[in-house]
Structure formats: structure tokens, C-alpha cells
Amino acid sequence: MNTMSPPEGQLSIDQCWVMLDTETVGRIALIVDAHPEIFPVNFVLQRRSIVFRTAGGTKLWAAMTAKPVAFEIDGYDAHEEMAWSVVARGEAELIETQDEKDEVDALFLEPWQPGDKDYYVRLAPKALTGRRFKVKKPDLWNTRLSDPRRAAFE
Amino acid sequence: MNTMSPPEGQLSIDQCWVMLDTETVGRIALIVDAHPEIFPVNFVLQRRSIVFRTAGGTKLWAAMTAKPVAFEIDGYDAHEEMAWSVVARGEAELIETQDEKDEVDALFLEPWQPGDKDYYVRLAPKALTGRRFKVKKPDLWNTRLSDPRRAAFE
Numbered sequence: 001m002n003t004m005s006p007p008e009g010q011l012s013i014d015q016c017w018v019m020l021d022t023e024t025v026g027r028i029a030l031i032v033d034a035h036p037e038i039f040p041v042n043f044v045l046q047r048r049s050i051v052f053r054t055a056g057g058t059k060l061w062a063a064m065t066a067k068p069v070a071f072e073i074d075g076y077d078a079h080e081e082m083a084w085s086v087v088a089r090g091e092a093e094l095i096e097t098q099d100e101k102d103e104v105d106a107l108f109l110e111p112w113q114p115g116d117k118d119y120y121v122r123l124a125p126k127a128l129t130g131r132r133f134k135v136k137k138p139d140l141w142n143t144r145l146s147d148p149r150r151a152a153f154e
Numbered sequence: 155m156n157t158m159s160p161p162e163g164q165l166s167i168d169q170c171w172v173m174l175d176t177e178t179v180g181r182i183a184l185i186v187d188a189h190p191e192i193f194p195v196n197f198v199l200q201r202r203s204i205v206f207r208t209a210g211g212t213k214l215w216a217a218m219t220a221k222p223v224a225f226e227i228d229g230y231d232a233h234e235e236m237a238w239s240v241v242a243r244g245e246a247e248l249i250e251t252q253d254e255k256d257e258v259d260a261l262f263l264e265p266w267q268p269g270d271k272d273y274y275v276r277l278a279p280k281a282l283t284g285r286r287f288k289v290k291k292p293d294l295w296n297t298r299l300s301d302p303r304r305a306a307f308e
Contacts, residue, residue, distance in 0.1 A: 025237075027226055029183035029192035036190055038183035038226045040239045072181055072192045083179075085194045 011130030016086045019073060019130060021045055028052070029070040030092075032063040043071075044107040049124040050088060051095070051104050061119055064092045071123055076135070084132035088125035095120035165284030170240045173227060173284060175199055182206070183224040184246075186217040197225075198261040203278040204242060205249070205258050215273055218246045225277055230289070238286040242279035249274035 006012045011019070020026075029038045037060075041052035050071055054060065069092050074085035095101055101120050160166045165173070174180075183192045191214075195206035204225055208214065223246050228239035249255055255274050 025228065025230075027181055027183075027192060027228070029181075029190040029224075031185055031188075031190050034185075035222045035243070036183040036185050036224045038181060038192060038224045038241060040226065040228045068189045070183075070190045070192045072194065074179065074181070074194045076179075087192060089189070 009131055009133050011084070011086065011132055013128055015132075016088075016128045016130040017045075017048065019075075019084065019086045020050065020088075023073045023075070026050070026052075026071050026073040028064075028092075029072070030060075030064050031067065032060065037063070042109065044104065044109045046104060046107060046122075049122050051107070051109060051120065051122050053104075053109060054119050054121060061094070061121075064121065065094060066091055069123060071125075081135055082132055083135050084130065086128070086130035088123060088128050090123050090126040092121050092123050095122055163285055163287050165238070165240065165286055167282055169286075170242075170282045170284040171199075171202065173229075173238065173240045174204065174242075177227045177229070180204070180206075180225050180227040182218075182246075183226070184214075184218050185221065186214065191217070196263065198258065198263045200258060200261060200276075203276050205261075205263060205274065205276050207258075207263060208273050208275060215248070215275075218275065219248060220245055223277060225279075235289055236286055237289050238284065240282070240284035242277060242282050244277050244280040246275050246277050249276050 006015075024042055024044075025040055026043050027038050027040050029036060031037070041054060043050050043052040045051070068089065071088040072085060074083070076083045095104065104120055160169075178196055178198075179194055180197050181192050181194050183190060185191070195208065197204050197206040199205070222243065225242040226239060228237070230237045249258065258274055
């Protein structure tokens with residue numbers, strides 16, 4: 001473990017990886033036709049890289065490959081009343097060999113969207129930053145996970 | 155309510171607004187220096203627009219104003235074993251008058267990050283899309299909210 005303490009409110013690289021290891025859903029932001037796009041993906045970690053599958057198609061993949069992407073996870077710890085977020089930045093690369101795909105499948109990567117997922121994508125972050133802080137109005141945050149209004153839709 | 159049913163798996167515009175009304179945290183994706191950026195914000199709805207505060211500073215604001223942004227929320231309904239996401243696209247605008255800021259404050263908008271939030275930002279979506287679907291491996295998804303490994307960090 002990294003024994004250096006990061007500045008107040010910032011997560012160390014090691015802490016960022018731990019948070020990535022606890023989550024299964026993140027969001028990819030990328031640029032498509034000069035517009036920012038964002039979509040959720042289910043992901044796994046593999047050798048300190050973030051791996052996900054997408055059926056986004058050729059256009060999405062062309063926008064992603066060898067170009068900068070950002071990947072985000074966030075959460076709220078109701079017990080500690082702490083919110084946190086982690087952002088990974090880097091370039092996405094396609095996983096092309098069947099051996100590598102099999103290795104990813106063995107990690108139980110389940111795609112977010114249903115249907116066939118043609119592309120296996122890896123993001124080895126060049127930068128990894130995270131924040132964690134006490135929220136001011138815990139009651140307001142708690143509604144995020146337990147809001148009874150949600151029942152109206154479901 | 156909109157009585158037209160959207161295609162299987164897609165949410166209607168009205169359903170998207172209902173989901174937006176149930177959440178308090180979303181993520182903004184935008185382009186900064188030709189790179190995609192993504193960060194979480196706490197938001198409120200006001201007259202069918204998404205309003206949030208940010209202390210991102212001049213650079214971030216310059217990248218956001220009058221330029222396309224994307225805003226995303228997602229979630230998982232463990233009872234129904236359904237995952238969902240909503241993405242709003244449009245251009246962000248600065249809320250400048252104190253009257254408008256007061257109106258936003260009255261909606262109990264609490265910023266995600268601590269500290270002073272200089273900018274009040276409004277996104278009136280030009281496009282609003284949402285998806286909802288049954289997940290294939292509910293056990294895997296349930297860990298998202300109840301993963302015991304999270305205790306190792308917290």
C-alpha cells in the first residue's frame with residue numbers, strides 16, 4: 001500500500017483502485033462528432049486496467065480508439081455520510097485476440113446493455129484521480145438510494 | 155402523461171423526466187482542450203431543465219458555455235432486476251441573476267463538491283433518451299449497492 005497520504009479530500013492512487021475494484025458500473029465519456037457522449041458500462045479490472053464490452057458499433061468505436069476517453073465512478077457511503085468519485089483518463093484500446101477475450105470472460109464481465117457485445121475495450125489509465133468528502137446535508141443524499149418517489153415509476 | 159409507448163427497452167420522454175426527478179446526482183460530460191471530461195454533480199429540476207452548481211472555474215465554464223454537454227443518470231432496481239440510464243444532451247447556460255439563483259436555492263440544490271460554488275448552470279435538454287432493461291445476472295448487479303468488499307476501503 002502507498003503510505004503517502006494524499007491531500008485532504010483526495011484519494012491516493014491505491015484508494016482509487018480499491019474503489020474501482022468495489023464497483024461494477026461506470027460511465028465512459030468520449031467525443032463523437034465534436035460532441036461529448038456519455039454512457040454507462042459494466043466493467044471489470046484486469047491487471048490495473050478497466051475492461052468493458054460495448055456494442056456501440058463502428059462509429060462509436062472509431063471515436064474511442066486511440067483517442068482520449070474519461071471513465072467515472074461515484075458513490076455515497078450513507079454510514080460515513082461521505083460522497084466520493086474516481087475519474088480515470090487515458091486512451092481506449094481494442095482487445096482483439098480470442099485468448100484475451102476469454103481471459104476477460106473468465107472475470108465474469110457482464111455487459112450493461114443486453115444483446116451482443118462486439119467490442120472488448122481496455123482502458124489503462126494514464127491518470128487516476130479521486131475525491132472523497134463529507135456531505136453537508138446527509139438527509140438529502142440518503143434519498144438517492146431510498147427515495148420513495150422512485151416507486152411512482154417502477 | 156404521454157400515452158404513446160416507446161419501443162421495447164426505451165423510456166419515453168415523460169419516463170426520462172420522472173427518473174430525473176428521482177435522482178439527485180448525475181454526471182456532466184464535456185470537452186475541455188479536445189479531451190472529454192466527466193464529473194458528478196448534484197442537481198435539481200426546474201421547469202424541465204437540469205440545474206447544478208459548480209466551482210469548476212473559468213476554464214471549465216468556458217468549455218461548457220454555449221457548447222454541447224451531455225448529462226447522465228443511471229441506476230439499478232434490485233426488486234425488478236432492471237437497470238436503467240437516461241442521457242440529456244444540450245447546451246449549458248449560466249444562471250446570472252440573483253433572483254434566478256435564489257429560486258434555485260429554494261429547491262434545496264446542494265452541490266456535490268464542498269466549498270463555494272460560483273457558477274449556477276442550467277441545461278435545458280434538446281434531446282432526452284433513456285433505456286431500461288432486465289439484467290442477465292442479478293446477483294452480479296446486486297453487489298453494486300451491497301458489496302462487502304467496500305468495507306475494506308471505508
